[in-house]
Amino acid sequence: QQQVKQSPQSLIVQKGGISIINCAYENTAFDYFPWYQQFPGKGPALLIAIRPDVSEKKEGRFTISFNKSAKQFSLHIMDSQPGDSATYFCAASSSGNTPLVFGKGTRLSVIA
């Protein structure tokens, strides 16, 4: 049973456009939602994370929007650049001794 569903599987965006990746979770015990960026041959790198007490968090060009009632959260990349081309993973965990549960990833390609 997949606990975190991520969409789309792949995404192509023009340079300067907005990239939007969505995730939905099932476990209401989740209270920590990070996004990771992974380049080919590299490990995932923490990009931005949010807790349910806020509905939005922004760091530079990256914004997480969180909808607790719908159990959904999304990543927005503003002014997308070719260097943003990577695979993005959403994840979730709950406080305490629990590991991260990952979505299956979105492969983003930003084209000039």
Added chain:
Amino acid sequence: NAGVMQNPRHLVRRRGQEARLRCSPMKGHSHVYWYRQLPEEGLKFMVYLQKENIIDESGMPKERFSAEFPKEGPSILRIQQVVRGDSAAYFCASSPTLGQGLQQYFGPGTRLTVT
């Protein structure tokens, strides 16, 4: 402050051999997680360890796989009698303090190929 270190970066084993993957967490981190990533898939949790203790191994296959995090030295993920299905990228992550941000920092991974 060095990041999470893993070695080897690439490992080739024949079926039936043993694979040993090592992970040194970030300085000051005492929690280590191991994840497995199959091609075109997300990361799947395997095991969570603290120094000298296995906290959660619910994601690890019951046979052939074991993990340890000794008082001194790196954490080790051991796969005995490897099979082709074990071919994957294995990542470890470390975190500083339980419940404090829950931020996990990942190493570069070990890519295991079983021939």
